[in-house]
Amino acid sequence: MFSDKDEFKEAFLKKLEMTCGKSFNESTVKDQFYTLGLLIREYVSTEWINTNEHYRIDKVKQVYYFSIEFLLGRLLRHNLLNLGIEDIVESGLNDLGIDLTDLEVVESDAGLGNGGLGRLAACFLDSLASLNLPGHGCGIRYKHGLFEQKIVDGYQVELPDQWLRNGHVWEVRKADLAIEIPFWGEVEVREEKGRKLFRHINAERVTAVPYDMPIAGYKTDTINTLRLWSAEPSRYPINQDVLKYKKETEAISEFLYPDDTQDEGKILRLKQQYFLVSASIKSIIQTYKRQHRGLSEFHKYISIHINDTHPVLAIPELMRVLMDEEGLGWDTAWRITTETISYTNHTTLSEALEKWPVRIFQPLLPRIFMIVNEINERFCQKLWDRYPGEWEKIESLAIIAHDQVKMAHLAIVGSHSVNGVAALHTDILKYREMNQFYKIYPEKFNNKTNGITHRNWLLKSNPHLSNLITESIGDKWIKNPNHLEELLTYSNDSSFLDSLASIKLANKKKLVKRIEAQTGEKIDEHSIFDIQVKRLHAYKRQLLNIFHVMYLYNRLKEDSHFHMHPRTFIFGAKASPGYYFAKKVIKLINAVAQKVNNDPYTKDKLKVTFLENYRVSLAEDVFPAADVSEQISTASKEASGTGNMKFMMNGAITVGTLDGANVEIHEKVGEENIFIFGLSAEEVLNYYHHGGYHSMEYYHHDKRIQQVMDQLKNGFFPEVMDEFEPIFDSLVMENDQYFVLRDFASYVNIQERTGAAYENSMKWRQMSLVNIAKSGYFSSDRTIDEYAKEIWRIHPTR
Structure with missing residues (x-):
C-alpha cells in the first residue's frame, strides 16, 4: 500500500480533504481517525475482492x-499490525503532529x-x-x-x-x-x-x-x-x-x-x-x-x-x-x-x-x-x-x-x-x-x-514484552507461537529476567494511571496485582476472592504480627441485568473496597478496585499488568476459560482450581509454576451425585469463615443494612451450590504460598518466564x- 511514510502522508491528507471537506489544520481527531479507517478499509478492499474471487474460481x-x-x-491498531503497515503509519502521523494512540481511543x-x-x-x-x-x-x-x-x-x-x-x-x-x-x-x-x-x-x-x-x-x-x-x-x-x-x-x-x-x-x-x-x-x-x-x-x-x-x-x-x-x-x-x-x-x-x-x-x-x-x-x-x-x-x-x-x-x-x-x-x-x-x-x-490470538493479546497489547521476545529469539514466534519455548534458555539469565520485571512494572504503572483516572484511587505499583476479570457468575466465584480480601482485612486489624506483601485486588465484571445475585456480589466488592481503602491501618497493605465497564480495550491494559491470575471457578463448571491463557501469555501466575484449561496449563508449566487449590472436578461431581456436603458445618467449625459470613449481616457494612443477607443465605442456608466455603481454607493457604513466592523476586521472574514460554500451545492458531x-x-x- 504505502512504500514509505511520505507516500502515506500524501494519501492521508488527500483522503481527509475529500472525506471531511476541510483542510488538515481544521480537522478534528475524529476526522483523522475516520480518514485513517477509510484509507485502511479501501486498501484491503482489493485483496478482499481477490480473496472472494479466488474462493469462487477455485x-x-x-x-x-x-x-x-x-x-x-x-480494530485500528489491530488492522495496522496485521497489514504490516503500523510503523509506516505511526511515523507518518508523527510527522503530521498526530499521535496514533489519540486516534485509537476515538474508536468505540x-x-x-x-x-x-x-x-x-x-x-x-x-x-x-x-x-x-x-x-x-x-x-x-x-x-x-x-x-x-x-x-x-x-x-x-x-x-x-x-x-x-x-x-x-x-x-x-x-x-x-x-x-x-x-x-x-x-x-x-x-x-x-x-x-x-x-x-x-x-x-x-x-x-x-x-x-x-x-x-x-x-x-x-x-x-x-x-x-x-x-x-x-x-x-x-x-x-x-x-x-x-x-x-x-x-x-x-x-x-x-x-x-x-x-x-x-x-x-x-x-x-x-x-x-x-x-x-x-x-x-x-x-x-x-x-x-x-x-x-x-x-x-x-x-x-x-x-x-x-x-x-x-x-x-x-x-x-x-x-x-x-x-x-x-x-x-x-x-x-x-x-x-x-x-x-x-x-x-x-x-x-x-x-x-x-x-x-x-x-x-x-x-x-x-x-x-x-x-x-x-x-x-x-x-x-x-x-x-x-x-x-x-x-x-x-x-x-x-x-x-x-x-x-x-x-x-x-x-x-x-x-x-x-x-x-x-x-x-x-x-x-x-x-x-x-x-x-x-x-x-x-x-x-x-x-486458544487466543497471541498477536492481539501479546504482540499488540504488550509491545515492550513482544520486543524483548523478538530481540531474544527472533520474530518467528509471531507466525508460530510454539517458538516461545525457546525463551526457556533465558531461565537463569539475570539480565533478561530483570528486563522482564522492568516491563511488568511499566505495564503496572500504565494501569495505575488508568485506574486513578477512572476511580481516583491511588495504587502502589509495587504491590502484587491480583486480578480477576471475567463475566460475573456465581460459579466463577468472585465471592471466594472477595471473602479472602475480607479475611486479610480482619487478620491485619487483629494480628499485629501478621505480615503480607502489599496486594491490590482488581476486579472487572458485568452482571446480566436480571441476575440479581451477581449484582449483589458487585455491590459487596465495592463495599469492601470502600471499607479497606479508607482504613488508615490497612490501606498501605491492602487495596481493592472494581474496574467499571470491563471490555476488550480495557483488558488490553489489564492482562500485561497482572502478577496473579485468578481462575478460581468451581471445578467442573468452567468449560475452558481464555482469560487464563491471556494472563499466562503475559507472565502472570495462575491461582486456580483444576478446572477447564487450567488443567492443561498445569500440565504445561508444571506444579512449581502454578498455584492449584480446592476440590477436583471428580470430587465436585461426586458431591452433586451422592450428596454429603453441608456448608453449615464449615460455617460453624472455621472461625475465619464464620467471621466473614457474619460480617455480611452484622453491621460491618453499616451503610447497606441487610443488603448482603441473600449472599449469606445462599451459602449457609441453601448449602452453597458452588462450594465457596468448602474451598475457602484451601484458597487462603494457596494465597499465603503465592504471597511468599512473590517475595523471592528471582524465583517469581523465572515462574513468569516459564508461563510465557509455555503459552504458545494456547494460541488460537493451534486450535x-x-x-x-x-x-x-x-x-x-x-
Whole structure:
C-alpha cells in the first residue's frame, strides 16, 4: 500500500480533504481517525475482492462460523499490525503532529459480545485469516450491544452502549443482499406430483440487511468476511400497527441477550436466533448456487459451525431450505445437513443449555417446529429400536419432551461433530453430562482446547514484552507461537529476567494511571496485582476472592504480627441485568473496597478496585499488568476459560482450581509454576451425585469463615443494612451450590504460598518466564488448525 511514510502522508491528507471537506489544520481527531479507517478499509478492499474471487474460481471449501457474539474490541491498531503497515503509519502521523494512540481511543469497542464466547469467536476469525484458511463469521449487528456498565454508589447500573453513535468505519452496508425472514403465520400443506409441499403464509416479515467487515490475516493476502445482520422493517408489512411492527422488528438487533425471564424476552431471544441462522443460511446458499450446480454436494464445499446452542436452529433451517425451496427429499436433506453442521458445546450449566417452551416455539416458527418435531420423531424411533421399552431413557434423550424443545439435544443429533473446549470439559461431556449421547454417537465427540490470538493479546497489547521476545529469539514466534519455548534458555539469565520485571512494572504503572483516572484511587505499583476479570457468575466465584480480601482485612486489624506483601485486588465484571445475585456480589466488592481503602491501618497493605465497564480495550491494559491470575471457578463448571491463557501469555501466575484449561496449563508449566487449590472436578461431581456436603458445618467449625459470613449481616457494612443477607443465605442456608466455603481454607493457604513466592523476586521472574514460554500451545492458531483438519476439512489457500 504505502512504500514509505511520505507516500502515506500524501494519501492521508488527500483522503481527509475529500472525506471531511476541510483542510488538515481544521480537522478534528475524529476526522483523522475516520480518514485513517477509510484509507485502511479501501486498501484491503482489493485483496478482499481477490480473496472472494479466488474462493469462487477455485471452488474451495469454506467454513461459516455462526455465533451470537463477536467481541472484536478496537480494530485500528489491530488492522495496522496485521497489514504490516503500523510503523509506516505511526511515523507518518508523527510527522503530521498526530499521535496514533489519540486516534485509537476515538474508536468505540464494537458492542457485539459479552465475554469469553464472543472473544473466542473474534480470535478464531483472526486465526482463520492468518492461516490463509477460507472462513467467515456470521453474527448480529447489535445497535446497543450488551450494555454500558456504570457503578453508582457501588451498584451496577446499565446504560445503552452507544458504540454506533459515530458510525462504524470498518463496515460496508450491502442493502442489495437483504433477505426476508418470516415469523408467526401458518403453514399451508398441499400435494403436488406425489409429494407434500409446504408454504409459510400470513407471516410477519422482517428484513435482514448485511453489514460486511473485512478480517485481515497477519501479513497475508487473505481477507475474510464477518457478516453482521441488522433487522429492519420489511417493505411489505402485514396489516397491523406500523409503529408496533417497526419497534418489534428493530428490537431483534438492538440488544445482546435481552432479559428472558418473561415470555416477551423469550420470544425476542428466539427471534434473534432464527433471524441470525435464517439470513446466514439463505445468503450462503445463494452464493453457493452461483458457483455450483445442484445442492447434493453442498457439504463438500460448505461447513457451518454453530458456536454454542444459540445458532442451533441452523439445523432445521437448512433442512427447510433444502426441502421446501430446493425440492430435496428428507433423507437427502438430512444427510447434507448433518455432514455440513458441526457444534461446539461451551458449558455444562443447565441454564445455558437452552430449552424453549413449545407454546412459544411453535407459533413463532411454525414450519421450523414441524421439522424439529419430525427430527425428534425419527430420532425417538431409533432410540426405541436401540432401547425397546426404556421409556425414561428415551424421554431423557428426546429433542422435544415435557413441552420443551431442547437445543443441545438437537445440536448433537443434527451435526457430525460435537466438541468440548478443554480436555477436562470434553471428558465430562463424554462420560457424565452427555454420556448417553456419547454411547450412541461416540464418533461425533472430540476435544478442541480453546486458544487466543497471541498477536492481539501479546504482540499488540504488550509491545515492550513482544520486543524483548523478538530481540531474544527472533520474530518467528509471531507466525508460530510454539517458538516461545525457546525463551526457556533465558531461565537463569539475570539480565533478561530483570528486563522482564522492568516491563511488568511499566505495564503496572500504565494501569495505575488508568485506574486513578477512572476511580481516583491511588495504587502502589509495587504491590502484587491480583486480578480477576471475567463475566460475573456465581460459579466463577468472585465471592471466594472477595471473602479472602475480607479475611486479610480482619487478620491485619487483629494480628499485629501478621505480615503480607502489599496486594491490590482488581476486579472487572458485568452482571446480566436480571441476575440479581451477581449484582449483589458487585455491590459487596465495592463495599469492601470502600471499607479497606479508607482504613488508615490497612490501606498501605491492602487495596481493592472494581474496574467499571470491563471490555476488550480495557483488558488490553489489564492482562500485561497482572502478577496473579485468578481462575478460581468451581471445578467442573468452567468449560475452558481464555482469560487464563491471556494472563499466562503475559507472565502472570495462575491461582486456580483444576478446572477447564487450567488443567492443561498445569500440565504445561508444571506444579512449581502454578498455584492449584480446592476440590477436583471428580470430587465436585461426586458431591452433586451422592450428596454429603453441608456448608453449615464449615460455617460453624472455621472461625475465619464464620467471621466473614457474619460480617455480611452484622453491621460491618453499616451503610447497606441487610443488603448482603441473600449472599449469606445462599451459602449457609441453601448449602452453597458452588462450594465457596468448602474451598475457602484451601484458597487462603494457596494465597499465603503465592504471597511468599512473590517475595523471592528471582524465583517469581523465572515462574513468569516459564508461563510465557509455555503459552504458545494456547494460541488460537493451534486450535483453528485442529478444527480445519479434523472437523471442517478445509485447507489453506494460496
